[in-house]
Amino acid sequence: AQSVSQHNHHVILSEAASLELGCNYSYGGTVNLFWYVQYPGQHLQLLLKYFSGDPLVKGIKGFEAEFIKSKFSFNLRKPSVQWSDTAEYFCAVNTGGFKTIFGAGTRLFVKA
Amino acid sequence: EAQVTQNPRYLITVTGKKLTVTCSQNMNHEYMSWYRQDPGLGLRQIYYSMNVEVTDKGDVPEGYKVSRKEKRNFPLILESPSPNQTSLYFCASSLDAGTSTGELFFGEGSRLTVL
Numbered sequence: 211a212q213s214v215s216q217h218n219h220h221v222i223l224s225e226a227a228s229l230e231l232g233c234n235y236s237y238g239g240t241v242n243l244f245w246y247v248q249y250p251g252q253h254l255q256l257l258l259k260y261f262s263g264d265p266l267v268k269g270i271k272g273f274e275a276e277f278i279k280s281k282f283s284f285n286l287r288k289p290s291v292q293w294s295d296t297a298e299y300f301c302a303v304n305t306g307g308f309k310t311i312f313g314a315g316t317r318l319f320v321k322a
Numbered sequence: 323e324a325q326v327t328q329n330p331r332y333l334i335t336v337t338g339k340k341l342t343v344t345c346s347q348n349m350n351h352e353y354m355s356w357y358r359q360d361p362g363l364g365l366r367q368i369y370y371s372m373n374v375e376v377t378d379k380g381d382v383p384e385g386y387k388v389s390r391k392e393k394r395n396f397p398l399i400l401e402s403p404s405p406n407q408t409s410l411y412f413c414a415s416s417l418d419a420g421t422s423t424g425e426l427f428f429g430e431g432s433r434l435t436v437l
Contacts (some may be wrong), residue, residue, distance in 0.1 A: 236375055242424055253412065253428040254365075282409040286395065300364060304424045308353065309380065 213239045215302050216313035218226055223291050224321045230287040231316050233301030242304040243284040249297045260284065271295070293322045324349045328413050328429035335403055336437050343398045343432045345413030353416040354378070354396040355426070356388065358409040365412065371396055403436040
């Protein structure tokens with residue numbers, strides 16, 4: 211069965227630290243990849259997405275992610291986090307059908 | 323404003339008392355879906371609908387029903403709620419979940435507690 215694994219459930223960083231959140235999926239075919247963010251008390255919103263082309267995609271608020279097909283990975287990065295980045299981050303995979311599968315989420319806390 | 327609207331946002335109920343969580347979107351999206359969010363488990367899909375009158379089970383459909391009589395509405399029905407259905411529920415829609423426009427737009431969430 212298809213699945214999405216997020217390596218870290220909780221991450222604590224100080225402001226200005228660099229961030230990398232891991233995401234791996236299990237599916238051998240073509241995938242559409244997403245990162246969603248959920249700020250405290252809010253609904254999920256799209257951070258960035260990959261469908262095809264350049265494997266390095268840029269999203270909102272300075273986030274980027276790199277699709278490495280050989281590693282089935284889609285890691286999220288940000289060079290310098292801010293306190294306002296405190297949120298829960300979800301990696302998600304759509305394999306071209308009607309189901310989008312989400313990872314368990316990573317809670318990021320940024321210390322001011 | 324493009325949005326997905328869920329009601330109620332918060333609900334406390336008792337075991338066995340039927341309830342419906344409504345979901346409405348104003349973006350003319352064909353695809354709609356319900357997820358439940360539980361700590362450490364992320365979002366798990368309950369049911370989804372590809373279009374009017376077309377629905378299918380997700381990964382955790384037990385104890386839930388849905389209907390899609392109109393394109394904009396996709397209510398989630400709990401015929402006989404049980405405590406293990408205590409969760410945060412999200413409705414989402416997409417222009418077409420199977421193509422490059424498969425981005426999901428989420429509602430604000432409905433926090434349900436079943437006593």
